[in-house]
Amino acid sequence: MSILRIGVIGCGGIGAVHLRSWAQVADAQVVAVCDADPQRANQAAAAIQGAHAHTDFHEMLANEQLDAVDICTPPHLHTPAALAAIGHGLAVLSEKPLARNPEEARQIVEAAEAKGTMLMTAFCHRFHPPVEAVKALLDEGKLGRVVMFRNRFGAHFKGVETRWFSDRELAGGGSLMDTSVHSIDLFRYLVGEVTAVTGAFATFNSTLQITPGAVEDSAAILLRAEGGAIGVIESSWQTPFSANVVEIYGETGAAVIDYDKDEARYQLEGGSGWVAIPREARDRFAEEVRHFAAVIRGEATPRMTGRDGLRAVEIIYDAYAASLP
Ligand SMILES: NC(=O)c1ccc[n+]([C@@H]2O[C@H](COP(=O)([O-])OP(=O)(O)OC[C@H]3O[C@@H](n4cnc5c(N)ncnc54)[C@H](O)[C@@H]3O)[C@@H](O)[C@H]2O)c1
Secondary structure, eight states, X not given: OOOEEEEEEOOSHHHHHHHHHHTTOTTEEEEEEEOSSHHHXXXXXXXXXXXXXXXXXXXXXXXXXXXXXXXXXXXXXHHHHHHHHHHTTOEEEXXXXXXXSHHHHHHHHHHHHHHTOOEEXXXXXXXXXHHHHHHHHHHTTTTOSEEEEEEEEEOBOTTXXXXXXXXXXXXXXXXXXXXXXXXXXXXHHHTOOEEEEEEEEEOOOHHHHTSTTOOOSEEEEEEEETTSOEEEEEEESBOSSOOOEEEEEESSEEEEEETTTTEEEEEETTSSSOEEXXXXXXXXXXXXXXXXXXHHTTSSOOSSOHHHHHHHHHHHHHHHHTBOO
C-alpha cells in the first residue's frame, strides 16, 4: 500500500500531540487538518509539508482524498465527526471518551460495523511501555490471580470552569468521564471485564458548584471484575498534590506503575524484593498512531476497538447511576 493519507480533526492540546506523533510514522502522512479555529488550522497545516487546512470537517471529508481520520475534538463532536468519516468509508481513530454517552458511542460502533470500516478508541495508556510490561507479567501468570487493582490520577485543573471539560453538554461528565475513562480501560485491559460498579462523586471547585448541572471534579469508583478482582479508581481535578499511580496486587506478585516518577516495579513470590522495570523511551502516543496505521495496512490486529470505547462509557454511566448519595 502507498503512504496512508490521514486527516486530523481538532488541532488543540491533544491534536498537537497526535500531529507530532504522526510525523514519526514513516508510512503515513497527514494531508489535511481541520479546526473550527482558522488560525489553529492554518498553523497546524503550515507545520506539515503539503497539508491543507480546513475549518469544517464535512467540507474536509468531501474534498480530500483520505484513508483515515484521527478525531481530536471535544467529546460532543466525536459522534458527528466519526459518523461522517465512516460514511466516507474511512478508518477512524477517536480520542477518548468515544462519545458523551453510551447511546452515541453505540451509534458510532454500529455504523463502523455496518460499513465494515475500522474504528479504534485512542486508549493511549495501553501503549505506555510499563503498562505493556505489566500486561506481559499478568499474561504469563507471574502475579497470580489478581486480587486488587488501585489507580489514582489527580491534579489541579486550573481554569477548568472556562473550558469544555466542565460543560456536561459538551463533555458528557466530569473527572470520571475525562480522566478515569483511561483507568476503566486499564482495569478491563489488565484485570478483566467489569461485572459491577458503584461510585461517589463530588464537586469541590467553588466556581463549578454554582453551575447548574455541574460536572464532578472528583470521583471514586469501586469495580468488580469477572473472576472476582476488586478495583478502586480515583480521579480529581482539585488535588494539586496527588499521586498518579496504578497498583496491581495478585496472589503471587504485585506491580506498581508510578507515572509521576516515570518508574515501574514488580515483586514476585520467591524473589528478593522489588524489581525495577527498565525505562523505555518509546512514546505511547506515537506507538498508538503507529499501531492504528499498521492495523489499516493489515499488518497488526487491533489492540483496542470501538467496542472498548463503548464499554468504558457504559461503565461510566453505570457508575453515575449507582452513585452514593
Ligand atoms: N489521550 C489523552 O491522554 C488525552 C489528553 C487530552 C485530551 N484528550 C481528549 O482529546 C479530545 C480533545 O481534547 P483537547 O484537550 O485537545 O481539547 P482542546 O480544547 O485543547 O482542543 C480541541 C480542539 O478542537 C477544536 N474544535 C472545536 N470544534 C471543532 C469543530 N467543529 N471542528 C474541528 N475542530 C473543532 C477546537 O478549536 C480546539 O482546537 C477530548 O476528547 C479529550 O478527552 C485525550
